[in-house]
Amino acid sequence: TPAIKWWQKAVVYQIYPRSFQDSNQDGIGDLKGIENRLDYVQKLGADVIWLNPVYDSPNKDNGYDISDYEAINPEFGTMADFDDLLAAAHQRGIKIVMDLVVNHSSDQHQWFIESRSSKDNPKRDFYIWRDPVDGHEPNNWSSFFSGSAWKFDEASGQYYLHLFVEGQPDLNWENEALRDEVYQMMNRWVDKGIDGFRMDVVSMLSKPTGLPDAPLPAGNTYANPVSLTANGPHIHEYLQEMREKVLNNGDLMTVGETSGVDIDNARKYADIDGSELNMVFQFEHMGLDDNANPALGKWDNQPVSLVALKENLSKWQTEMEGQSWNSLYWDNHDQPRIVSRFGDDSPAYRVKSAKMLATLLHMMQGTPYIYQGEELGMTNAYNLGWDDFDDVEIINGREFVVNREHLVDDDTMLDYVHYKGRDNARTPMQWSAADNAAFTTATPWIKLNANYPQINVEQALADPDSVFYHYQKLIKLRHDLPLVTTGHYHLLDPEDDQVFAYQRLDDGEALLVIANFTAETVERTYDYPDNADLLLSNYQDDQGSTLRPYEAKIYYYQK
Ligand code: ISL
Numbered sequence: 001t002p003a004i005k006w007w008q009k010a011v012v013y014q015i016y017p018r019s020f021q022d023s024n025q026d027g028i029g030d031l032k033g034i035e036n037r038l039d040y041v042q043k044l045g046a047d048v049i050w051l052n053p054v055y056d057s058p059n060k061d062n063g064y065d066i067s068d069y070e071a072i073n074p075e076f077g078t079m080a081d082f083d084d085l086l087a088a089a090h091q092r093g094i095k096i097v098m099d100l101v102v103n104h105s106s107d108q109h110q111w112f113i114e115s116r117s118s119k120d121n122p123k124r125d126f127y128i129w130r131d132p133v134d135g136h137e138p139n140n141w142s143s144f145f146s147g148s149a150w151k152f153d154e155a156s157g158q159y160y161l162h163l164f165v166e167g168q169p170d171l172n173w174e175n176e177a178l179r180d181e182v183y184q185m186m187n188r189w190v191d192k193g194i195d196g197f198r199m200d201v202v203s204m205l206s207k208p209t210g211l212p213d214a215p216l217p218a219g220n221t222y223a224n225p226v227s228l229t230a231n232g233p234h235i236h237e238y239l240q241e242m243r244e245k246v247l248n249n250g251d252l253m254t255v256g257e258t259s260g261v262d263i264d265n266a267r268k269y270a271d272i273d274g275s276e277l278n279m280v281f282q283f284e285h286m287g288l289d290d291n292a293n294p295a296l297g298k299w300d301n302q303p304v305s306l307v308a309l310k311e312n313l314s315k316w317q318t319e320m321e322g323q324s325w326n327s328l329y330w331d332n333h334d335q336p337r338i339v340s341r342f343g344d345d346s347p348a349y350r351v352k353s354a355k356m357l358a359t360l361l362h363m364m365q366g367t368p369y370i371y372q373g374e375e376l377g378m379t380n381a382y383n384l385g386w387d388d389f390d391d392v393e394i395i396n397g398r399e400f401v402v403n404r405e406h407l408v409d410d411d412t413m414l415d416y417v418h419y420k421g422r423d424n425a426r427t428p429m430q431w432s433a434a435d436n437a438a439f440t441t442a443t444p445w446i447k448l449n450a451n452y453p454q455i456n457v458e459q460a461l462a463d464p465d466s467v468f469y470h471y472q473k474l475i476k477l478r479h480d481l482p483l484v485t486t487g488h489y490h491l492l493d494p495e496d497d498q499v500f501a502y503q504r505l506d507d508g509e510a511l512l513v514i515a516n517f518t519a520e521t522v523e524r525t526y527d528y529p530d531n532a533d534l535l536l537s538n539y540q541d542d543q544g545s546t547l548r549p550y551e552a553k554i555y556y557y558q559k
């Protein structure tokens, strides 16, 4: 067996800078704010911080539309602030992984300004330009944020491709000069001493030859192109080239955000031979509660089936082992709050179910990611209404689903947004019960979740029974017990639709993880020795085969 790499034992804490901590009281979180809160991240025990994009950006998609890859967005501070943050984190033994967004840039990036200036500009080919076909878009692809994925440019009479919003033109990775520019830019960040990259929609860099139409569901104008744009013909060449030209220049951690990936693709992206990336974010478990109607896509509010969730997560555990490496996540800036989605955010069960979900995920094999506030059991933001949302996916989604296609009415769509919308994760971090949760003294860029007086860091740190300390213990278990990193995964009772139980097994040792996903008390018997140690639980005592609402336990025993 190959030696364990540092990133295989690490736990990552994801920070959405805009919403973490405002230091200069303009209502927007910033780099100094993060630096001021490093003690908190250290107390939790995370090894790595993943920073969402902090680069210069017109913010058409909150920083995922980058106009300068080597400048800090002035809203977040300066490059000197970044250097200070990196040094301060390193001083505490915390690494920093940067977001790398190179499937597209901003339309305000110098490359695009030049590219659109004329058809024979040397940078024209840095982006994907096509002539109209019969006076229409070159193909039927929809943008992931609604409408066509093509924007007509009057000046040159051609369309450019944007898989996301208009202000996010897709870069043309077939152009070698573009690839070189990207690698040089990445190397300058590596030289600065950063510890890795989280690569945005990296599965979509290589577009399919000829840009063919995608299968169009009946009655739709545009088709979701993910089956064609993900895992394209040259993607592995590009990533192997990136490995040689950049990634081998440091002891970096790399994680690809790979929508549209299945096990076979994931094994290639993150083969343990080290030729491409270390791991990927897969999306299958995040799509289990999507709408059956493809035109609605993610917009729905139906609970996920536990049997389906078990089957999916277990497949990734079993089929990646020994060949690749999993990332483990419930939450990020694109997902709603997990306690509101797969748990129970009512006052009676919020804390119990948040701990249960954490236990289940953190004892699996892979590198866990915690999204800011998840460790407090932060919930979806039901107090935000149509006038409060900022996210372009929500705003465009409502326009398309309600006003244009009349698929559901406005109230139903609001229910869907309260269940699935990205702004649920983007409300400010809740530090205390003070005004604006001590995030800012100014007007925050987005409304706070109304429950911050009850759910906040100050409260959590003062309560030994808080969700925070449960996460802290889970992280410590991973650090202390090699079995958590290396053990073989074995699912128990796949058809049980109330309890998720599995084992982690090595030569002489075993972990047994039991998680009741319901608000009911149930009886379950598992096979483990009488002298097994109860390592962690979310109840004060152990009642053996009786599992109380959302009860979660971890047993350790020698075989
Ligand atoms: O649309 C999807 C696939 O059908 C999504 O899963 C998509 O891959 C995902 O939203 C991509 O997210 C990342 O890139 C976006 C950005 O808005 C997100 O915040 C980022 O995480 C565009 O850069």
Ligand code: CA
Pocket: 022, 023, 024, 025, 026, 027, 028, 029, 030, 075
């Ligand atoms: Ca600020």
